[in-house]
Amino acid sequence: MISKPMIAFDRFRQALGFLTILPVREKAGGSADAGLFTYARFFPAVGILAGLLSGSIFYIASLIWTGLIPALLAVIASLIATGALHEDGLADTADAFGGGWTREQRLAIMKDSRLGTYGVLALGLGTALRVCALATLPPSIAVLALVAVHAGARFAPVAVLAAQTYAGDPSTAKTSYASTRLPMSEARQALLWTLLAIIPILFMRPFALIVGLIFGAALSLALTLYSHKAIGGYSGDVLGAIEQVFEIGCLLGLAAA
Structure with missing residues (x-):
């Protein structure tokens, strides 16, 4: 019998x-993928690791260079570690919502592997905003900020999983999606990981963190509501885009405050 910790x-x-x-x-234990809903609660925990990696690169690079270089290297590190998974979702979502006129067209564009003008612009502008916002932060704060931002950005899709349903046909998706919503108990566990990630910067820069979270949540909520109107729920690409807009908004908020 396998224990709960295992x-x-x-x-x-x-x-x-x-x-x-x-x-x-x-x-892990030789088991196959049991479905996205079974491990979504750990998304912010993975975000903590991604933030620690990106923050460490930023801090080390800041000992050698100033200006945009440490921020750029930190963003590149996160891109490599995640395989640009979320950026791919952002690009496909931008192409679909920018170029599709009906629900069916938007879902079809998302499944198209080709990159369009809207996707290119979203990728370029999104990356530029993250790098520029991150470059304004002192290294010691940037490390803590990146941990909080990456965890919060991974919680945003979990919240969407708990609030909406999958817009497409789950049987044709590359990832295992359920036709129902994520149980709130799973979302609450994800929230606990997120709270753990924001505690350090909360004590050092509480006002900046609050502003950053408001910015990130506002952009994520706006995209979530538009996605519900445009395709009737979420898709895998939309979840990636939501992660990205939270990251962008949170870093912009931190930089502003």
């Missing part, structure tokens, strides 16, 4: 394998 570790490994390039998704 099951939890198995689910964390699958979340880590889903959100990063690490080949650990199907090695």
Whole structure:
């Protein structure tokens, strides 16, 4: 009989394998992917690791360079670690919502692997905003900010999973989506990981963190509501885009405050 801690570790490994390039998704206990809903609660925990990696790169680079270089290297590190998973979702969502006129057209565009003008612009502008906002932060604050931002950005899609349903046909999706909403108990566990990530910067820069969270949540909520109107729910690409707009908004808010 497998213990609960072993099951939890198995689910964390699958979340880590889903959100990063690490080949650990199907090695935990030899089990196959049991479905996105079984390990979504660990998304912010993976975000903490991504934030620690990105923050460490930023801090080390800041000992050598100033200006945009440390911020750019930190963003590149997160891109490599995640395989640009969320950026791909942002680009596909921008193409679909920018170029599609009906629900069917938007869903079809999302499944198209080709990159359009809207996707290119979204990728370029989104990356530029993250780099420029991050470059305004002192290194010691940037490390803590990146941990909080990456965890919060991974919680945003979890909140959408709990609030909306999948817009397409789950049987044709590359990832295992359920036809129902994520149980609130799973979302609450994800929230606990997110709260753990924001505690350090909360004590050092409480006002800046609050402003950043408001900015990130506002952009995520706006995209979520538009997605519900445009396609009737969420898709995998929309979840990636929601992660990205939260990251962009939160960093802009922190920089502003």
